[in-house]
Amino acid sequence: MVLEGKSLGYRYGKEAWVFRNLDIHLEAGEIVGLIGPSGCGKSTLGQLLAGHVGLQEGRVSVDGVPHGQGKGLRNPVQLVLQHPEQAVNPRWKLRKTLQESGVIDPSMQSELSIEDDWLDRYPNELSGGELQRICVARALGEQTRYLIADEMTTMLDAITQAQIWRAVLSFAERQRAGVLVISHEQELIKRLCDRVISF
Numbered sequence: 001m002v003l004e005g006k007s008l009g010y011r012y013g014k015e016a017w018v019f020r021n022l023d024i025h026l027e028a029g030e031i032v033g034l035i036g037p038s039g040c041g042k043s044t045l046g047q048l049l050a051g052h053v054g055l056q057e058g059r060v061s062v063d064g065v066p067h068g069q070g071k072g073l074r075n076p077v078q079l080v081l082q083h084p085e086q087a088v089n090p091r092w093k094l095r096k097t098l099q100e101s102g103v104i105d106p107s108m109q110s111e112l113s114i115e116d117d118w119l120d121r122y123p124n125e126l127s128g129g130e131l132q133r134i135c136v137a138r139a140l141g142e143q144t145r146y147l148i149a150d151e152m153t154t155m156l157d158a159i160t161q162a163q164i165w166r167a168v169l170s171f172a173e174r175q176r177a178g179v180l181v182i183s184h185e186q187e188l189i190k191r192l193c194d195r196v197i198s199f
């Protein structure tokens with residue numbers, strides 16, 4: 001079981017190629033760090049692997065099946081970004097947002113200390129850390145095989161960071177899910193990852 005990108009190349013419009021001929025693989029159950037200087041293309045690669053942008057060169061497969069664009073919340077490759085407020089519908093109460101990905105395991109809700117009362121609020125009625133915990137819970141549905149965490153906890157306080165990563169690691173172990181950790185925080189990468197890819 002593996003998430004695999006082969007000979008990937010991507011450019012924005014007619015700009016220079018961000019990267020070309022890039023190969024990457026993430027096995028089930030593996031926690032892998034992705035590091036590199038600002039602007040080298042880490043987030044772009046994350047979006048390609050998750051199918052959030054269309055392939056231009058190369059291919060992506062998930063457990064041997066070609067992975068295309070636009071699979072939404074049933075996508076086996078989930079991407080969580082730094083800013084949760086950009087990832088939710090501001091006009092939906094959070095119960096609806098959370099239910100988008102199917103039934104959430106109640107133990108996940110409690111591991112992330114998501115209070116029931118938050119689910120009856122709108123996104124702007126929660127703190128950034130509370131909202132990010134909801135986005136993480138939404139990404140860790142039963143269909144998720146791989147998680148791409150792109151600076152997922154960068155903006156959060158140490159306690160919330162630790163809580164989110166504890167929940168993600170226990171999910172990864174239970175589901176044998178692979179996790180790609182994109183981060184500038186060397187210490188976090190060192191602590192979490194089995195292997196590190198330098199871009």
Ligand SMILES: Nc1ncnc2c1ncn2[C@@H]1O[C@H](COP(=O)(O)OP(=O)(O)OP(=O)(O)O)[C@@H](O)[C@H]1O
Pocket residue numbers: 012015018036037038039040041042043044045
């Ligand atoms: N929507 C876009 N339109 C045009 N260029 C873009 C766009 N998004 C990113 N780029 C450019 O593509 C390159 C790669 O950006 P990307 O965000 O993938 O890098 P990154 O390694 O994740 O950077 P950082 O570590 O700063 O988050 C950069 O030169 C960036 O300016």
